[in-house]
Amino acid sequence: MAFSRFLPFRNSILAGAANVKASFWSNTGHGISTFGPDLAIDAGSSSVRSYANYTVFKGKAALSMTPVLPTIRKVDISKVYKNGCVMVTFWPAIGQRKYDWQKKQAFALSPTEVGSLIALGPAESCEFFHDPSMKSSLEGQVKKTLSVSPLGNDNGYFLNLSVVNHVQKTNERFSVPVTKAEFTVIRTVLSYVLPHIMGWPQALRSEVPSKATNLQKHQYVGEEVLRDPALEWER
Numbered sequence: 001m002a003f004s005r006f007l008p009f010r011n012s013i014l015a016g017a018a019n020v021k022a023s024f025w026s027n028t029g030h031g032i033s034t035f036g037p038d039l040a041i042d043a044g045s046s047s048v049r050s051y052a053n054y055t056v057f058k059g060k061a062a063l064s065m066t067p068v069l070p071t072i073r074k075v076d077i078s079k080v081y082k083n084g085c086v087m088v089t090f091w092p093a094i095g096q097r098k099y100d101w102q103k104k105q106a107f108a109l110s111p112t113e114v115g116s117l118i119a120l121g122p123a124e125s126c127e128f129f130h131d132p133s134m135k136s137s138l139e140g141q142v143k144k145t146l147s148v149s150p151l152g153n154d155n156g157y158f159l160n161l162s163v164v165n166h167v168q169k170t171n172e173r174f175s176v177p178v179t180k181a182e183f184t185v186i187r188t189v190l191s192y193v194l195p196h197i198m199g200w201p202q203a204l205r206s207e208v209p210s211k212a213t214n215l216q217k218h219q220y221v222g223e224e225v226l227r228d229p230a231l232e233w234e235r
Contacts, residue, residue: 054189056182061174062099063159064089065186068108070199084197086114086190087232088146090161090174105163105172107146108232111198114190117148120157125149132233141166142233156180 055064070084085108091099107130109117116126127147133139145162156179163172178186195201 054185056176056178057097057099058093058176060093061176062091062093063174063176065189067193067197070197070202072199072202083111083199085109085111086193086197088159088161090176092172092174103172105144105161105174106232106234107144107161109146111194114194114197118187118190118194120148120187122154123150130232144232151177154180157183 053064053066055062066087066089068084068087071082073081087106087108089104089106091101091104094100107128109128113128116128120126125148127145130144130146131139131142133141143162143164147158147160147162149158149160151157156177159176159178161172161174163170165171
C-alpha cells in the first residue's frame with residue numbers, strides 16, 4: 001500500500017520532467033548546446049576510451065570542437081613529432097533542428113590559434129587562414145578562413161568559416177553565433193586542452209612504457225594519436 005501511494009507521486013514527477021524538457025526545446029529554438037562524451041573501443045584493445053567534444057546547434061549551422069592529441073615518435077628520446085590541434089567542425093542546417101552530417105567542413109586550430117581564442121577580449125576579433133598548398137605551385141586552390149567577431153554588447157561571438165575551392169568551383173560559408181556562456185565553456189576547455197595538444201603532459205611523465213625501447217623510429221610512442229589534423233582537408 002505504501003508503494004502504491006508512491007507511484008502517483010513518482011508519475012507526476014516524470015510527467016513534470018517531460019513538460020520541462022518540451023518547454024526547453026520550444027522556448028530555446030535553435031539555441032541549444034550539448035556537451036558529452038562518446039565512448040568507443042580501440043581496435044585490438046579491450047579498453048574503452050572516451051572521446052569528448054563540445055557541440056553548439058544553431059539555426060543555420062552547428063559546430064563541434066574536439067581535441068586531437070599530438071604525434072609522438074621515438075627518436076633517441078621520446079619527442080613530439082607533430083603538435084596536436086583542436087578540430088572545429090561545421091555542419092549546415094537543412095531544417096529545424098536538422099543538419100547535413102555529410103557536408104561537413106573542418107578547421108584545425110594550432111596551439112597558437114587556440115591561444116588567440118583564449119585571449120580574445122569582449123570587443124576583439126581574430127581571423128585564421130589555412131592553405132594546404134601554401135608556398136607551392138598549387139597555392140590558393142583551396143583556402144579556409146575562420147573568423148571570430150563579437151556579437152556586440154558583450155553578448156558573445158560569431159564563428160564564421162569560409163571554404164573556397166577553386167578546383168571544384170565551390171564556395172561554402174558557415175556562421176554560428178555563440179552566446180557569452182557558450183564561449184565561456186569554449187574558452188575554459190581550450191585552456192585545459194592546450195598543454196595536452198602540445199604534448200607537455202606526456203613529456204613530464206616520469207616513466208616511459210618499457211616496450212617503447214623496441215619500437216622503430218617510424219612507430220609512435222606515448223599517447224596514441226586519436227586523429228590526424230590532415231583530416232581538416234577531407235570531407
